[in-house]
Amino acid sequence: MGIVWFSAARKTPGNSERRCLHRGQLACLTMSKRSRDKGKRGERQLAALLTAEGFPASRGVQYHGGTDSPDVRCPGLPGIHWEAKRTERLRLYEAVEQAGHDAGDKLPVVAHKANHREWLAVLPLSDLLAILRASDYCLTPSSNSEGSNACEAR
Structure with a gap:
């Protein structure tokens, strides 16, 4: 079965949010380019912070969720699966569940940063x-x- 797309309930100008059904479940939510770019910046900021603290890190490959595609790769901390969230309103339990699902046998850590705030780690x-x-x-x-x-x- 392929991916079935349908429009979100409310669509605002410049917002390309669409939901998709995959195998009968709500599997993904595409977001606006601005939101994606903010997420990418957050991943790069977290990688830079880890690197500055002595744990060289880089942004992960984002092609699908799973143990082989964390948001941030940190070879010095191989047992940690990093999930970066750069948002004002974090859905905490959803983020932790996503990190836990994607982590496999690694320790799931959600790193969260809101504007003008410090990074927090949730596990x-x-x-x-x-x-x-x-x-x-x-x-x-x-x-x-x-x-x-x-x-x-x-």
Whole structure:
């Protein structure tokens, strides 16, 4: 089955938004050139920030979602799948779900930046806790009542 296109409910001048149905599901939403360009700029900005912090990075190849096409490629952090979002109103759970779906066995991280704001990183709490257990922030691993490793309070 091919992709079936239909127009969005409201179309404004200069906005080329269209929705498509692929295999019976709403699979993609094409956006205006301005929105795409802002997204590309955001990916380049995130790559530049990572590079400046000592993690050389570049914009990924954007031909489809998946583990082989993250928004930003960072060879120094091979276990992380970067999803860059450069928008004023982030749909947080949708972004995290997209990153998780595309990440495969990598750690999904959504990097978000709104205008005139700093970059934020969003990831599932369970993943953050695993990182903390393996870091210098955790002084002494201990077992909680459920038998899993945690950190004793400082």
